[in-house]
Amino acid sequence: MVIVMLRISEIIGYPVICSDTGKKEGEVKDVLIDLNSKKLSALIIDCGNILHKIKIIQFNDIFCIEKKFIKAKYKKNLISKKKFMGSRDFYKKVDEIIGKEVVSEKGALIGFVQDILFKNNDGMILGLVLTNGFLDDIFSGIQIIPVDKSIDLSSSKILLSEKMKNTILNNIGGLKKFLELE
CATH class of the missing domain: 2.30.30.240 (PRC-barrel domain)
Structure with missing residues (x-):
């Protein structure tokens, strides 16, 4: 993988494709930042067309970030907000x-x-x-x-x-x- 410096604004709206299904599962809507480590912690994904279901994918579960799309390792890594682990005090949305x-x-x-x-x-x-x-x-x-x-x-x-x-x-x-x- 080529290491590239990106702007967060560039990846907002990127489609998220899962490696195991080969399908687009949603689009990046926001990013969560871990304030302690100063790293991207997770991406907030809007899944669905009419009914917008929000899913979270932790940054460690991302296979790669390419120009114009993000590839997740597995569809099972897209989890609900309720299942997302971590203290809300340490995370901030980019906005x-x-x-x-x-x-x-x-x-x-x-x-x-x-x-x-x-x-x-x-x-x-x-x-x-x-x-x-x-x-x-x-x-x-x-x-x-x-x-x-x-x-x-x-x-x-x-x-x-x-x-x-x-x-x-x-x-x-x-x-x-x-x-x-x-």
């Missing part, structure tokens, strides 16, 4: 992290979480993609914060130490870089 403010220790606004980068082979979160608004993103580019153990994703705001603030990857793309204005 509970997207949009959070990222501020420095001194209280300065750095940006808002727009997306989350992860490795497709183990679900390890690599970084947070920040936005400062559509126009600023077009002109200045985006910022990416590498995620380490010091970043707390469970609080209402994400607080960055001055040390972490220096690790931000700035100006990824944008007209400033393209026009070489910096």
